[in-house]
Amino acid sequence: MRRIQDADILLVDDNPALLALVREALHNAGYRSLRTAESCAAARRALAAVRPDFLILDINLPDGDGFSLFQELHAQEDIPALFLSARDADADRLFGLGLGADDYLTKPFLTQELLLRMQHILRRAYRAELAQGGTVALGACSVDLGDALVTRAGAAPATLTATERALLQKLADNRGHIVTFDALCEAVWGDGYYGYENALNVHIRHLREKIEADPSHPVWLLTVRGLGYKLAGEAKA
Amino acid sequence: MKTLGRLVRRYILTAVGITLGILLLAAGTFIGFIVWWDRYYGDLAAYAPHRVANALREENGALVLDEGQHTAQEWLAGYAWAMVLDDDGNVVWKYRLPPELDHRYTLSQAVAFARWYLDDWPTVSYLCDYGTFVVGYPKGTLVRWNLYMERRLFDGAVATLRPLLAADLVLVVAICVFSAWRMHKNLKNVEQGLERLAAGQPAVVAQAGATAELAERLNRTGEHLRRQNELIARRDTARTNWIAGVSHDIRTPLALIMGYAEQLQNDAALPAASREKAAAIAAQGQKIKALVSDLNLTSKLQYNAQPLRRAPVQAGPLLRRAVTDFCNSGLAERCGVDFAVSPAAEAAVLDADAGLLARAFENLLNNAARHNPGGCAVTVRAEAAGGRLAVTVADDGAGYPPAVLAALGTAAAGEGTPGTAGAPHILGLHLVEQIAAAHGGSADFAQNAPHGAKATVTLPLAPAETPPGRRPPPA
The missing domain is CATH 3.40.50.2300 (Response regulator)
Structure with missing residues (x-):
């Protein structure tokens, strides 16, 4: 498959x-x-x-x-x-x-x-059988979730940490929709880790540095105040 | 205990009242009889013997009756005869004395008539300085008897009287207390039966003692109520099942309507106008779906057919999830959502059915979006204080129509079910009230300032501390 x-x-x-x-x-x-x-x-x-x-x-x-x-x-x-x-x-x-x-x-x-x-x-x-977890296209940048590799035209490829990969996977699974802090924490650390928002913020910042052209003005990985984060849909560019 | 005290007091007061009453009645009857007797029969004689005796005086060596006031006939009216004996027993003065009595009296004769009768004539004697004055009443008009008693017996009787009265008093009080206690026991029994009845349980009161009849009636009433409750419960169950059945049967056809409407809506081969119509069908289908779900749930909550799956749940994530689901749904497209939770509310733990609470907030948020098709700004705020969590969902749209607010007020007061004839359609909001009430909380609906709707759901916090493994977020 x-x-x-x-x-x-x-x-x-x-x-x-x-x-x-x-x-x-x-x-x-x-x-x-x-x-x-x-x-x-x-x-x-x-x-x-x-x-x-x-x-x-x-x-x-x-x-x-x-x-x-x-x-x-x-x-x-x-x-x-x-x-x-x-x-x-x-x-x-x-x-x-x-x-x-x-x-x-x-x-x-x-x-x-x-x-x-x-x-x-x-x-x-069927994550293992599918084309290696799929590729997330983020404008000029593309992320292969299978080998956690970020490729960007005209730049050296970057590797995602396990936590960053899990975060991006969760966001990509719900692309275009808001994912709450709680759901992200749960995806990364398992059930019961509510309120680890500060730790989550650090990982998000690192993830942005790898996938966003301008990490301080993200266009893909968006913050939704008070609720969580959202990975913008592909139509947007 | 208060009742027992009251009963004892009442019993003792009643006993005292009865005793006093009988004494008064007896005294009254006696006095009345005497008065009546005096009025109808009067005394045997016009003047008491001692007055007549005193009216006799010696004049020139002979005894004469003072005739200044009354004549001899008047003085001695009612008496048969009168005489005066000297110390030797000779008659020295007489009045109508029968000839057979007119003789010298020996000492023994004097002692006998002083105590009893003189030839069957009842007599009364007085010792005066001029001799012994004796009057005789007509035969058969007077009964005489003499009283005497041993001194020791008399003294003993007088001495016993006081402890006897005291013992009587103690006995009466004891009987009163015992009776009151027994009455109290019986009444307590009946009272417990009534309490059970009020709590919806069968009365089952032991039918004994003074309250046996009352207990029997209570048991009958309890049985009657039980049968009635059973009937109501059966009817409620039937109604709930009927609604659940209808809502189940509607779902599959509705799925087809909505599914095909969606496909038509997305069919690029169709003209835009047709696709718009298909979109409208799909949107109305969504509304019916929400209505059917609300109706089913509201009937289950109303008739207690919806068991609450309570578990400790942290308020912050629950609210965030509800708001996020709303934002991710198509409904929120035209709405801006501002969400803020105070640190206390974020960490607050509710003992709640998370699914039901999410449903309540979903209804409030969807309500804001549905009734403001032009879009609106929705604000969600959560605060926790005083053991309660208050969640406010407000918007700057059109606000609640007055009829809706009025209907919600009556629905909250438990007067009838919404949706009855003439009432506005407030099923979704009524459900919010029901869910809040099921959790021991409340829902208040008001107009937002300067315009828009504002709903506040207040819920009690779980008594326990934050569950382990979840630490509150940094402030």
Whole structure:
């Protein structure tokens, strides 16, 4: 798998209209390998034929429920999965996530949100196989997250530290969106490190020195006062 | 204990009252009888024997009745006869004395009639200086008896009287206290039953003692209430389930509507006007989605069908996340957000359901964006003081319509559910109130100065210190 869009996706839902909608949405987003199943039995057959890279599961199915289906599959193989269900109770959401699913999205959903969450899961699950973590293009500068190398036209390549790479990875995963201090701290140091903003500021400053043309007036790695940081979208230049 | 004291006092007062009442009644009856007797029958004789005796005097060696005031008939009206005996027992003066009595009296005869009767005539004797004055009443009109008692017995009776009265008093007080205590016990029993009833539990009071009937009725009432509560709970559950079911069933069709509207919106082959319409459909779909979620949650909160998943949560990251999610959503495109948390609020720890609180803040922020389509500046401030966290979400937009503020006031007071006939649509804000209330806090809605809406959510802080592993950020 070189690109996320190469992932083989199995979509399980009992509603043919919804299957058609998601299929079309994924197709439009560039995903080429899509299979669908309308029941647990059909899903088992599809799984036995070829192991998919990603599962999108509904919970209410005619011959069983998505939770047990996922449990059954999860016991054999670790396939990334997202529950897509009309059940919006916290209990269902937490149960699904507790089973080991990577995400839980309730219907109705925004297509864009489904795509972003899928991308996020796929990128994390298949980081090693994907084209080396991907490349982040920042105008004249480009960062290869795989080998943590910053290349800039007319300058010597710079190397990112592990912390800087993790920060940039988190920001790039949510490119165009604000990421809170807390989420960044968690991405770098793990859960429970709330309030390490000063330490975070130091790493951000170092990261800016490597990726920004003018680190004191950043155009890519932006501060959002009081909230966190944001990696500006590619359209901006 | 206060009730027991009151009961004892009341019992003793009642006992004293009853005793005094009976004594007064007896004395009154006695006096009344005497007065009545005197009025209807009067005395047997017109004048008491001693007055008549004193009216006799010696004149020229003979005894005469003083006739200055009354005649002899008047003096002796009511008496059968009268006589005076000298020291030797001879009759020296007489008045209508029957012939069989007119003789010399021996000492033994005198002693006998002085104590009892003279030939069945009841007599009264007086010793005067002129002799012994004796009057006789008509036969059968007077009963005489003599009292005598052993001295020791009399003294003993007098001496016993005081301790006996004291013992009586102690006994009465003891009986009063005991009765009061028993009554108190029974009443306490009933009171506990009432308390349980007020707390929504079955009364189950032991049916014994003076309050047995009361306890029985209480038990019946409790049973009645329990059945009624069960019925209400069943109906509430049915309603909550119905709403949950409808909201579940709406989700899949809505997903299709929104999904296809989005695809049409992004379809470059379509004319701009059609794409705009598709965008409007998608946006309305989002609104329905929010409404359905709010409706489902509000019904669950209203009927306590939503268990709170409480855990210690730091206020700073929670608020930052909520504001960031809002900024990252499409809604915030036209809104500027100014976010500031005081150091105390940043480190404040709530014992809360983080998901629900995030929902409350999401509703407040989305409300600002939705109702000010032209854009607005949103300010989010958080302060912590006095064990409470106050989060204010304000904007400089149009503000709340007066009807909304009025409806929120009544909804907060627990009068009915919003969304009933004629009420403005305040589901999202009502949900904020419910979530705050579920956490033991409150939500206040007001107009911002000079214009705009301002909502303040106040929540109690968790009693514990900052959880370990999370240190407060540098000030």
